[in-house]
């Protein structure tokens with residue numbers, strides 16, 4: 109979906125953003141001089157920092173008790189807009205291994221990760237070993253330079269299995285003594301994910317073909333659509349940075365009314381305001397469409413709940429989608 113009305117940033121806001129990034133980078137290089145932590149030197153658990161909850165979950169499963177784990181972004185946090193805090197600086201400087209998504213998902217942190225990598229720190233994008241031919245090109249023409257590829261790869265479980273593999277290799281590289289544990293944990297997890305991949309295919313196929321359309325707030329589900337055979341439409345493009353316009357709303361209203369869709373879905377990390385406008389628009393055209401529930405798109409649920417894990421998040425989404433469209 110193309111965004112006709114791009115967000116125009118106030119110059120003061122933009123400068124303030126730049127200033128805080130520069131301060132951050134200076135602090136990082138100062139701290140880096142004091143502690144070059146390329147290879148783990150102490151005997152304590154490996155200190156791992158992940159950006160999103162989904163990546164943290166991989167590290168938790170694969171690393172188990174051998175690692176000490178923190179993430180930067182909690183439930184409901186939008187990674188496209190996320191800016192680093194002072195607390196993040198502390199976490200990043202003492203980390204033995206830093207894991208992030210890459211493909212520009214963490215748009216406002218890229219500079220920091222690049223800087224850390226330049227300093228020889230162990231920074232890994234979990235998407236870095238995915239074959240380029242499996243990445244979906246961005247359809248977002250206006251953001252094409254910033255987003256050459258769609259970053260939401262976790263919604264194709266078979267691609268996420270490659271991210272698990274990257275984490276496994278990274279953990280072994282920095283904690284060779286844990287090789288056996290990491291191999292065992294990753295192997296079991298990949299088997300579980302492979303089974304889930306097949307189950308999701310079957311569940312989505314159970315929706316009548318004409319109703320197999322997933323309408324959401326932003327284009328986070330293109331990999332999901334591709335892998336599991338469901339058409340996807342987002343009101344905003346693959347990033348939430350650019351705002352949607354009135355034409356986007358009216359185009360989507362026409363599409364939903366024409367296809368007589370029963371449900372659209374809001375996302376836990378994106379405001380539901382935009383989709384509520386679509387529901388109202390459909391009503392004005394005498395087509396009743398309801399909100400089929402909240403999907404977890406770019407962030408997982410609360411820790412300690414089933415949706416606070418990657419597998420639980422996928423199951424929740426698929427259950428909502430099937431119940432809303434079937």
Ligand SMILES: [Zn+2]
Nearest residue numbers: 328346347406
């Ligand atoms: Zn997104």
